[in-house]
Amino acid sequence: MKIAIIGTGNLGSSIAKGLIKNKSFTSLYLSDKNTSQVNEFVDEAYVTITNNNAAAVENSDVVIFALQPRHIEGVLKEIQPLITEEHVVMSVAAGFSIAKIEAILGEDKHIIRVMPNTAISIGKSMTCLSANLVGQLKIELAKTIFNQLGTTMVIPEEQIQAATVICASGIAFWMRLVRATTQGAIQLGFEAEEAHQLALQTCYGAASLLKESGRHPEAEIDRVTTPSGCTIEGLNEMEHQGLSSSLIKGITASFEKINQIKNS
Numbered sequence: 001m002k003i004a005i006i007g008t009g010n011l012g013s014s015i016a017k018g019l020i021k022n023k024s025f026t027s028l029y030l031s032d033k034n035t036s037q038v039n040e041f042v043d044e045a046y047v048t049i050t051n052n053n054a055a056a057v058e059n060s061d062v063v064i065f066a067l068q069p070r071h072i073e074g075v076l077k078e079i080q081p082l083i084t085e086e087h088v089v090m091s092v093a094a095g096f097s098i099a100k101i102e103a104i105l106g107e108d109k110h111i112i113r114v115m116p117n118t119a120i121s122i123g124k125s126m127t128c129l130s131a132n133l134v135g136q137l138k139i140e141l142a143k144t145i146f147n148q149l150g151t152t153m154v155i156p157e158e159q160i161q162a163a164t165v166i167c168a169s170g171i172a173f174w175m176r177l178v179r180a181t182t183q184g185a186i187q188l189g190f191e192a193e194e195a196h197q198l199a200l201q202t203c204y205g206a207a208s209l210l211k212e213s214g215r216h217p218e219a220e221i222d223r224v225t226t227p228s229g230c231t232i233e234g235l236n237e238m239e240h241q242g243l244s245s246s247l248i249k250g251i252t253a254s255f256e257k258i259n260q261i262k263n264s
């Protein structure tokens, strides 16, 4: 598989890291105006680091556009003459619809919107995929690539904005919860490093337990909350202070914002 990533910033470099770790390509072009986030891969076999988007497209079958919404339109217009019916065009740009990509490249091109999160760098992304009509012929190929870098779910494009909030932004929401737990642990007397380790492993254990057992979170919570104990005391206080409500409100605010980006 000959893959190019156009835009090697936060997400593009994370995808590159994941792909290189897996060696899941025959060639990998990493193209950006400023390649500082991927220069560490300069000596990797079959990896080319370049400022030349056109060369990256011409030498690849799968082209992943990891550009900010304000840049993607210009770059797509620039490379449009080079995109053939053999290419699979993937875009991670939040709020940039398949219709907008088709308007530039044509409906006859394989187009897939991909929404991963930065855990793709360590093969643990939740990645949602939506394709145009022609792109559906290549959805198995997309699943093959991104299943090596975590877990995938194919969804209708109408849900990709919501998936962006839950999975792509969501990783930041979870990290803030880990940090807040660490702050609590420091207040209870742990050194900062210890506090971080305690919060992190507990969070990892919670996610792993739910994933491996398949049980509902409330069923697992019931196994922790001793009657009249400290857990239910803490949980109820968190709910009085609006924990669940605050998360839901944050998610819906994020969703409103992404819909503004989409319509801008």
Ligand SMILES: NC(=O)c1ccc[n+]([C@@H]2O[C@H](COP(=O)([O-])OP(=O)(O)OC[C@H]3O[C@@H](n4cnc5c(N)ncnc54)[C@H](OP(=O)(O)O)[C@@H]3O)[C@@H](O)[C@H]2O)c1
Pocket (backbone or CB within 6 Å): 006, 007, 008, 009, 010, 011, 012, 031, 032, 033, 034, 053, 066, 067, 068, 069, 071, 075, 092, 093, 094, 115, 116, 117, 118, 168, 169
């Ligand atoms: N970050 C995430 O966790 C995440 C998750 C899911 C989806 N996304 C989406 O992924 C996209 C990229 O996000 P990001 O956080 O990775 O942004 P970013 O760090 O700004 O990366 C974008 C990269 O593209 C480069 N670039 C700009 N114009 C270019 C051009 N003409 N040719 C080649 N490269 C060019 C930028 O260079 P300069 O900095 O020099 O302009 C930058 O290095 C966004 O659309 C975002 O919505 C991000």
